[in-house]
Structures are given as C-alpha cells and as structure tokens.
Amino acid sequence: EVQLVESGGALVQPGRSLRLSCAASGFTFxxxxxxxxxxxxxxxxxxVSGIIWNSGVIGYADSVKxxxxxxxxxxxxSLYLQMDSLRPEDTALYYCGKDGNTGALGYFxxxxxxxxxxxVTVFS
Amino acid sequence: xxxxxxxxxxxxxxPGERAALSCRASQSVSSGYLAxxxxxxxxxxxxxxYGASSRASGxxxxxxxxxxxxxxxxxxxxxxxxxxxVYYCQQYGTSxxxxxxxxxxxxx
Numbered sequence: 001e002v003q004l005v006e007s008g009g010a011l012v013q014p015g016r017s018l019r020l021s022c023a024a025s026g027f028t029f030x031x032x033x034x035x036x037x038x039x040x041x042x043x044x045x046x047x048v049s050g051i052i053w054n055s056g057v058i059g060y061a062d063s064v065k066x067x068x069x070x071x072x073x074x075x076x077x078s079l080y081l082q083m084d085s086l087r088p089e090d091t092a093l094y095y096c097g098k099d100g101n102t103g104a105l106g107y108f109x110x111x112x113x114x115x116x117x118x119x120v121t122v123f124s
Numbered sequence: 125x126x127x128x129x130x131x132x133x134x135x136x137x138x139p140g141e142r143a144a145l146s147c148r149a150s151q152s153v154s155s156g157y158l159a160x161x162x163x164x165x166x167x168x169x170x171x172x173x174y175g176a177s178s179r180a181s182g183x184x185x186x187x188x189x190x191x192x193x194x195x196x197x198x199x200x201x202x203x204x205x206x207x208x209x210v211y212y213c214q215q216y217g218t219s220x221x222x223x224x225x226x227x228x229x230x231x232x
Contacts, residue, residue, distance in 0.1 A: 035221075037169075045161070045169065045212050047221040059219030062125060095168060100180075108216045110159035112180060114168035 002026035002113050004096045009118030016086055020118060022079040022096030027113075030074035033058070033103030035111055036081050038092035038120075048094070049081065052103025063089070086122045093117040126151055126215050128224035136232040143200040145227045147213035152193045154217030160189055160198045163226075164209045172211075173198060203229070 100109025
C-alpha cells in the first residue's frame with residue numbers, strides 16, 4: 001500500500017524552528033518528485049515547496065522563501081521540511097504529497113498521493 | 125507568481141444535477157499543467173484531473189476537465205452525495221506552483 005506519514009508537528013513560539021518529516025512506503029520513493037502543501041485553519045490549500053527526484057528544488061511559496069528548506073533522503077525514503085523563523089501565519093496542517101512524475105525536465109503530474117498531515121501551531 | 129481565480133465561491137446544487145466549476149489563471153499555464161482536487165472535511169485532498177483533462181487513476185468518468193491557456197473547467201455530470209466538497213485547481217507548470225481559493229459545492 002502506498003503511504004505517506006508526516007511527523008514533527010508541534011506547538012512552538014514565534015521565531016523558533018521546527019523540522020517536519022514524511023516517511024514514504026509502498027513505492028520507489030527516489031523515482032518521484034515530492035511536495036509540501038499546507039492548509040491554515042479555515043483557509044484553502046497552499047503549495048509550500050517541492051523537490052524533484054534527485055533533490056533539485058522546484059521552489060518555494062513567496063510566503064516561506066528564505067525561511068523554509070525542503071530536502072529528501074532517498075536512501076531513507078524520507079522527505080523533510082526545515083522551518084525557521086516561524087510566524088503565527090505558518091500555523092497550519094502540513095501535508096506531504098507525492099507527485100506522479102519524477103520532475104525531471106519539468107515533467108510533473110500533480111499530487112497523486114497525500115499523507116494525513118501534521119499540525120504546526122505557532123503561538124505567542 | 126501565477127494567480128488562480130475560481131468561480132463561483134460556492135455552488136449550491138441538488139443531487140443529480142450537473143456542476144461546472146471555473147478556474148482562471150493570471151497568465152497562461154505552461155504545458156497545460158492544471159490539476160483539480162477534491163477535498164472533503166477531515167480527509168486528505170484527492171487528485172481528480174491532471175494535465176487539464178486527464179482523469180487520475182480510479183476517478184469515475186462523471187468528472188471531466190477541459191480548457192487551456194488561462195481558462196479551465198471542471199464538470200461533474202451528476203452530483204452524488206459524496207461529491208459535495210471543496211474543489212481546488214492547481215497550476216504546476218511554473219514555480220511557485222499555486223492553488224486557487226477553492227469552490228465549495230454544497231447541497232441545495
């Protein structure tokens with residue numbers, strides 16, 4: 001069964017850091033691009049960042065650029081999101097998502113597998 | 125950044141009716157890389173359509189996507205109770221990949 005399980009969400013104060021992890025199973029992790037998508041309370045979906053199969057970074061949302069860093073470890077079937085200088089507006093449910101393609105040469109498919117999410121709350 | 129606008133914000137329909145959801149982009153979506161997702165409360169989003177018009181694996185043919193350039197449409201031919209949800213479009217042709225604000229389809 002294809003599965004993504006996020007972890008690392010927590011209650012933190014503004015300015016602090018947090019690292020989210022996503023453990024993948026049931027598919028060849030290193031063959032696919034991966035994404036982080038978040039949903040703030042009562043709001044819509046927001047693409048946060050993405051990374052292609054070979055760790056090339058697709059990019060970041062303007063709202064997190066310079067503060068968040070995406071990475072992956074294909075040997076550990078894991079995706080990460082390092083979040084620094086957290087702000088109250090980063091409070092959200094963070095989803096890990098698998099793309100249906102590698103991302104090589106700009107080929108993507110959309111997020112065809114989603115985790116259940118991990119909650120980050122930034123409060124003062 | 126490509127901004128996506130979805131309309132209407134809310135669509136109130138009865139089971140059995142047809143739904144047409146619009147997604148408009150602020151600039152042309154590269155390679156037709158436009159996806160539609162269904163999001164039910166308490167669940168993870170679900171990919172319905174990729175590449176503007178291709179159904180994802182396991183998606184019934186009552187869902188169809190069309191459009192190109194800056195104007196895209198998701199059509200649900202006959203609404204069933206499980207189809208009442210929020211629908212998002214996403215462009216993934218130009219970084220940053222962006223989502224629209226969503227259209228809520230609720231029961232009239």
